[in-house]
Amino acid sequence: MxxxxxxxxxxxxxxxxxxxxxxxxxxxxxMTIVVIGIALALPAGLRVMVSNISTMSDSWDAAADFTIxxxxxxxxxxxNELARNIEQRTDVRRAILIDRAQALVEFQNYSGFGEALExxxxxxxxxxxxxxxTGGSTSDVSELAMALEGMEETALxxxxxxxxxxxxxxxxxxxxxxxxxxxxxxxxxxxxxxxTIRLEINNRQDEIEVIKLVGGSNxxxxxxxxxxxxxxxxxxxxxxxxxxxxxxxxxxxxxRALAELYDSSYRLIxxxxxETLMLxxxxxxxxxxxxxxxxxxxxxDADPE
Amino acid sequence: xxxxxxxxxxxASGRExxxxxxxxxxxxxxxxxxxxxxAGKSTLLKLIALIERPTRxxxxxxxxxxxxxxxxxxxxxxxxxxxxxxxxKLLADRSIFDNVALPLxxxxxxxxxxxxxxxxxxxxxxxxxxxxFSPLSLSTGEQQRVGIARAIASRPAxxxxxxxxxxxxxxLSLEIMRLFERFNQVGVTLLIATHDIELIDKFNCRRLRxxxxxxxxxxxxxxx
Ligand SMILES: Nc1ncnc2c1ncn2[C@@H]1O[C@H](COP(=O)(O)OP(=O)(O)O)[C@@H](O)[C@H]1O
Ligand SMILES: [Mg+2]
Numbered sequence: 427m428x429x430x431x432x433x434x435x436x437x438x439x440x441x442x443x444x445x446x447x448x449x450x451x452x453x454x455x456x457m458t459i460v461v462i463g464i465a466l467a468l469p470a471g472l473r474v475m476v477s478n479i480s481t482m483s484d485s486w487d488a489a490a491d492f493t494i495x496x497x498x499x500x501x502x503x504x505x506n507e508l509a510r511n512i513e514q515r516t517d518v519r520r521a522i523l524i525d526r527a528q529a530l531v532e533f534q535n536y537s538g539f540g541e542a543l544e545x546x547x548x549x550x551x552x553x554x555x556x557x558x559x560t561g562g563s564t565s566d567v568s569e570l571a572m573a574l575e576g577m578e579e580t581a582l583x584x585x586x587x588x589x590x591x592x593x594x595x596x597x598x599x600x601x602x603x604x605x606x607x608x609x610x611x612x613x614x615x616x617x618x619x620x621x622t623i624r625l626e627i628n629n630r631q632d633e634i635e636v637i638k639l640v641g642g643s644n645x646x647x648x649x650x651x652x653x654x655x656x657x658x659x660x661x662x663x664x665x666x667x668x669x670x671x672x673x674x675x676x677x678x679x680x681x682r683a684l685a686e687l688y689d690s691s692y693r694l695i696x697x698x699x700x701e702t703l704m705l706x707x708x709x710x711x712x713x714x715x716x717x718x719x720x721x722x723x724x725x726x727d728a729d730p731e
Numbered sequence: 732x733x734x735x736x737x738x739x740x741x742x743a744s745g746r747e748x749x750x751x752x753x754x755x756x757x758x759x760x761x762x763x764x765x766x767x768x769x770a771g772k773s774t775l776l777k778l779i780a781l782i783e784r785p786t787r788x789x790x791x792x793x794x795x796x797x798x799x800x801x802x803x804x805x806x807x808x809x810x811x812x813x814x815x816x817x818x819x820k821l822l823a824d825r826s827i828f829d830n831v832a833l834p835l836x837x838x839x840x841x842x843x844x845x846x847x848x849x850x851x852x853x854x855x856x857x858x859x860x861x862x863x864f865s866p867l868s869l870s871t872g873e874q875q876r877v878g879i880a881r882a883i884a885s886r887p888a889x890x891x892x893x894x895x896x897x898x899x900x901x902x903l904s905l906e907i908m909r910l911f912e913r914f915n916q917v918g919v920t921l922l923i924a925t926h927d928i929e930l931i932d933k934f935n936c937r938r939l940r941x942x943x944x945x946x947x948x949x950x951x952x953x954x955x
Contacts, residue, residue, distance in 0.1 A: 616838070633824075635821055636821075639782070640833055640837060641779075641806045641810035641837050641838070642806060643837075644803070
């Protein structure tokens with residue numbers, strides 16, 4: 427019992443001592459910690475961004491509107507009737523008729539082909555219906571599409587989800603890139619901390635020598651440096667968390683304004699509790715690893731072979 | 732306690748510091764190693780503390796063949812020996828108390844026991860009231876005494892000292908040697924390297940002179 431107690435209290439003392447040593451040179455060490463924090467915040471922040479976009483895009487696909495181009499033979503009365511009928515469906519929120527004359531005017535105004543179109547004798551555009559589904563699952567929506575396609579007046583149904591699919595694959599790719607960035611910056615953190623610990627070892631060469639001469643094992647010599655490394659990484663984790671929340675705070679209100687434009691009440695998602703813990707843990711672990719490498723390389727004992 | 736048999740030490744530089752050293756030091760003995768600078772005194776002590784390894788021959792410490800001690804066991808082996816250095820090797824950024832406590836903390840003694848032993852050791856070298864100060868606030872002689880306190884705090888059966896009086900004036904040197912003599916009287920085995928012949932003439936102890944890399948046993952002085 428008392429042995430375990432002494433062992434734990436020794437570790438606790440090392441942990442506190444290492445923290446005290448870091449706070450003794452606040453400026454230089456703070457810079458190191460900020461650098462580590464940025465290196466951790468970058469992949470974590472990218473991940474937060476990608477996950478926000480992909481959560482948002484989940485609702486886009488079901489909410490995408492259809493455009494139904496009717497046969498040229500369908501007249502305005504029939505088109506109006508169709509619109510009203512379709513709007514009766516439970517899976518349709520709204521059906522709007524785009525009158526072919528109105529469509530032509532808009533097309534002339536916005537397409538840049540205005541003058542060319544004026545020379546045409548006839549209006550080449552059909553009537554079109556814009557259908558907003560009530561939403562629901564993707565299969566509900568494709569069922570609706572089938573039904574609309576089956577109408578004899580329908581010339582073409584266009585469901586504009588291709589861009590959502592494209593966005594999805596871009597996000598997939600982005601996640602892979604974030605993975606790579608994470609690994610690279612993880613190495614970066616290890617190197618930065620390893621180098622910091624190397625300098626610490628150099629500065630404390632005398633102390634190390636004395637400790638070894640009076641019987642300190644390699645583990646005893648190494649332990650304070652491992653704890654230093656841990657604190658650098660952990661401190662970096664805290665900086666990263668603050669950075670991510672800070673950035674989210676800055677972009678939150680423009681993001682909400684954007685969401686409102688799209689009739690959405692979407693709120694940005696930050697880091698949840700687990701992710702916060704993981705970021706701190708990863709920081710601490712990388713710090714420990716960097717210190718372990720540095721001590722393994724630079725504490726090569728003065729002991730004889 | 733210490734047994735050297737035909738021990739040679741050649742450094743990587745090619746310099747042969749010891750060539751065929753043989754001697755025996757009984758438990759409870761106190762002996763001096765003398766010889767001019769460069770004779771190999773420090774090297775001999777380093778072989779005992781496993782700071783260096785011999786290139787040939789056998790070194791036994793407390794009946795243990797040091798060549799059989801693997802590198803990772805060296806720290807535990809060293810904890811049984813008190814080592815005193817000419818340049819004290821104190822840590823300037825720790826208090827005198829913490830310096831003396833260092834080997835005890837390394838051996839993970841309980842805190843109360845650490846305090847007790849540190850105070851006892853500081854008391855023996857007459858520096859008890861300085862425990863909170865930095866070693867830098869002390870004179871060289873006092874610093875050396877802190878180094879001695881650190882070496883004896885863990886109550887080792889063997890103490891080795893490398894020129895412990897090298898930087899001290901004759902009075903202080905004598906005082907330090909008297910201190911060692913007192914340790915010896917309570918059973919500690921001591922091996923002390925020094926080039927100060929005049930000083931050791933005042934003690935009735937064995938004298939081993941290093942000459943040409945070999946040990947020559949000198950007659951005991953009568954301890955004037
Ligand atoms: N680490 C070393 N590498 C090479 N040569 C050394 C080393 N240490 C000591 N020597 C040489 O070994 C000889 C004995 O040195 P040392 O044991 O320090 O003698 P002393 O302590 O009697 O002055 C000297 O010639 C010294 O230059
Ligand atoms: Mg010497």
